[in-house]
Structure formats: structure tokens, C-alpha cells
Amino acid sequence: MAVIYNKIAIIGMGLIGASIALASRRAGLAAVMAGYDADPAAMADVASLQLVDEVADTAAAAVADADLVIMAVPVGAVGAVAKTIAPHMKLGAVLTDTGSTKRSVLRDVAPHLNESIIWLPSHPLAGTEHSGPQAGIAHLFDGRYWIILPLDAPESAVLQFESFITGLGSVVERMAPDYHDKVLALTSHLPHLIAYTIVGTAVDLEQQLKNDVIRFSASGFRDFTRIAASDPVMWRDVFLNNDEAVLEMLQRFSEDLSYLQRAIRWQEGDKLEDLFSRTREIRRSIIDAGQD
């Protein structure tokens, strides 16, 4: 694959930032890659793993001369990062992020932009329960959607950015901020909240029962613990910043759960079986959509 940006800078070298570096190198998408992370321990890992060509001392140094700047930090930190780097960015450079909540990112980044920055928020629908530079994997984005919010960026810049994303292995999809936050609230944020809750419920059990819950963690619970092992700071920020959509979906979920709870209490098997049959159909749709 041809070089798409001469220099890219990645601010935040955790699971996502490190995976972008590895996937970009795999496809030769950038002539030079610079990386920066606010955590010195992470920076040491980035250096020893040789994830980027330039291990920068500051975020400002990383973005100098970069044609594409990627903020791969928790959504609660993206405003501060934008404020720090915006004055040091090259004229006409593209700025993107990888956050899970787009309305809050737009709100937090907007005050720090200037006319010479092409702002193109985005969100890769990919991840694992691991964190940090050493969690990066070159194939993390292969075949996964990467949502782009073109806003008012010039179409040529959007297309160039989409080539880069496609080069990382992803499938590009354009979306509006409000709709993005609603879809993600149900597909990602609420499931994570539920998984955190149920694993948290286990944490509070008396010791013997807790030990046996861990020991005999059958398929349901075991899957939930994997989800509930995701990065605590990243997810704290997601819930604080997509609170409106998450609370709305949570309300619907709670109503539906009460309905099933009542059906169990009153031994209404037909209601349970009816729902369980309908949910099976959704699984088939997902397999048909090639998202499994």
C-alpha cells in the first residue's frame, strides 16, 4: 500500500493507539510515525516495543509537522489534549480522535480548534479487554467498522482519511453524532455497564460463595467478566459523557427486566419462551450481517 500521510502523530499509546501504529506500519501508510503518552511507564513500553519512529517528549513535539494527528485517549481527556496540541499543529493537518462518545468529544474539542485544522472525529468499533501499549495488535481493526463524522471537512480530506482507515483494515461508515451516541449506547455502553454490574454483584458476595462463583463461572458469567475487565478510566469517561443516551437505554432495559422478573415470579412460562425465541432471531441477523 502507498503512503497516505507523510507523518502521523498518535497521542495516547494505549490499546487503540498502539494498534493503530502497528496496523499503519503493517500497511506502510505513513512515512514517519510519532507517538506520545502522558504516562511515563507507557512511554517506556512504546520505546522498548519500537511502536513508533519518534518517541516524543511532549504532545506538542509529537504533532509538529504531522499531517494526521490521532487523539487515542479516554474521552474525558480529549478536550485537554486538543487544547495542548492545537497551537502546534501544521497548517491544514487533519485532527481525529477514537472516542466512544461523539457529542461530548465535539463539545470538548470545539473551543480549541482553529481554522487551519481539519477536524474529523472518528470511532473504531474494535477493542479488547486489555490495556496499554503492549496490548496493541496489528489486526485489531481488520474487518471492523470505523465510524467517521465528516462534519464540515472538505470531501477530499475525508476521502484521504478514509483511505487511511481502510488501510488499517477497517470498513468505513459515516454517521451523525447524535445517532452514533444512541447506537453505541445500546450496542456497547449498556452491555458494558450491565457486565460491570453483575460482576460487581459477585464481588460483594460472602467469600465462600464468591470463590465458587469464580471457580464455576459458566459461560454466561465468564463472558461478562471479560467485558468487565475493560479499562476502568476509559469506561468511566464513556458513561459520564454519554450519560443521556445511556440513561435512556437503561430505562428501557430496566422496564424490560421488570417484565421478565414478574413473569418468573408469577410462573408465566409463555412470556419467557416468547421473548427467548425472538432474541434468537436477532443473533441470526447478526450472523447474517457478518458481524460475528
Place this chain on the structure above:
Amino acid sequence: MAVIYNKIAIIGMGLIGASIALASRRAGLAAVMAGYDADPAAMADVASLQLVDEVADTAAAAVADADLVIMAVPVGAVGAVAKTIAPHMKLGAVLTDTGSTKRSVLRDVAPHLNESIIWLPSHPLAGTEHSGPQAGIAHLFDGRYWIILPLDAPESAVLQFESFITGLGSVVERMAPDYHDKVLALTSHLPHLIAYTIVGTAVDLEQQLKNDVIRFSASGFRDFTRIAASDPVMWRDVFLNNDEAVLEMLQRFSEDLSYLQRAIRWQEGDKLEDLFSRTREIRRSIIDAGQD
């Protein structure tokens, strides 16, 4: 491996029954295997897949001369099956089941037992979201726990049965009925109920949003749909028959979820981060316990 029972009979040839047949044959644990399923279509599959040596016309015919009889049916059906087969079982034969709710199984089977039957309820902690004879896999039980409730069975019979279970690939664990139902309520039943609920919430969304939820099912939701694709009748029966323990765990879960909901509404990030950090530890414990 040596033959452990001369003849075994499997009543209910779904995912679990078919997998027992395949795993037993793999290890040569029975000289003869008979199988029966109340569903004619399943029986046709059993015959064409040649899962057992004797495809029986009735449950009574299947259990004749069997040294071990396994009821691998939904827990709501186990009482009726026991009633049908008990009078036809060989003197001193072992009767077991594979149900997820042990208190209800004990209650439903007890009235139909006679003195010549050695009753040894059990529960393999294994499964997939697929159903029916064609879903059977020989290695389904490899390395997975299989819980046994010895009750008042002679120790020699328990040990022989445990050899059979070990021969299927499982790790044997003895447990009391009440404790079993409590542990399973949290590790398996509640996670399934939650997964069914959240996928059900998606079913009720307006069409465009629902389509996109399916299309962009990021990691959280996709995992839930797999769980929520499990057999509807089996799971209906689980909830109806472990209602007490499930409702108790559900109450705890709802309280914990309300706590997080409130933390999101009031932007209390420290409470979220604190819980999310503690749940990550549970995951480590499960990996350390070798249950991943």
C-alpha cells in the same frame, strides 16, 4: 479407556445428550448406547448421524437393561420422563440428569423413584448456544466441571459414575442442591436473563435503529446475542424452576445497577472507576483459576 457401563440410555438427544453420546463413544465408556427423543425430527437426526447404537421407539424401550440412564431434557420435563421410565429400569441401575436447577429436579423426580434405582442427579457446566442432535460435539465437556449430587447413593456407585464423567472429559465436583442452585443463579442463570433482556430491548427499537444496532453490534452486544440465542424452552424451564435463587440474585443486581445509574446521573466518576477497577480483579481470578 475401559468400558464403565455395559449399556447406557440417553433420554433427550439435544446438544447435551448428543454430546454425551459422542464423548462416550470417543472414550469407549459403554458397550452399547441407546437413545430416545420425544421429537420425531430429532430422532431422525440421531439415526442419520448414527449417534447411538440403538435408536429406541420409546423412552421405556431405551432404558431396558441399561446400567446408566441419563435424562438430558429441559428441567420442566424431567418429572414426566422419570415417571415414564422408572418402572422399566433394570434393578440397581443408576439414574442421572443434566439439569441446571437441582432443587426442582429433586422435587420432581422423587415421587417416581423406587428402591432399586440409584438416583444421582448431576449437572455438566458446559454448553453452546446451539440446540438439537446436530449441535453435539465430542469435546464439549473436556476440562469443564460436572457437578454431582451424591445424595444417599452408595459410594461405590458414585465412584463408578464419576469414572464415567471423567471419561467424558469433565472434572467432577460434588455439591449440595441448595448451594448448587445459588451458585448457578449468579454464574449462569442471571447472566442469561440479562442477555435475553438487553437483546430483547433491541428487538423493540424502531426499525432503522434496530438495523444499525445489529449492523454495528460492537463487542459487548454481540457477546450478549450469542448468550441470548440459547435454547428458549430449556431456559424458560430454568427460570421457572430456580425462581427463588434467581429472584434473590436479581434483587441484588438491580440494587447495584441503580447505584451505578445514580452515579452516572450525578456524574460521580470516582464511584464508577472504583467498581470498574474491582471487577477487573475478578477476571484475573478466573484466569488464575483456569476457567477461561
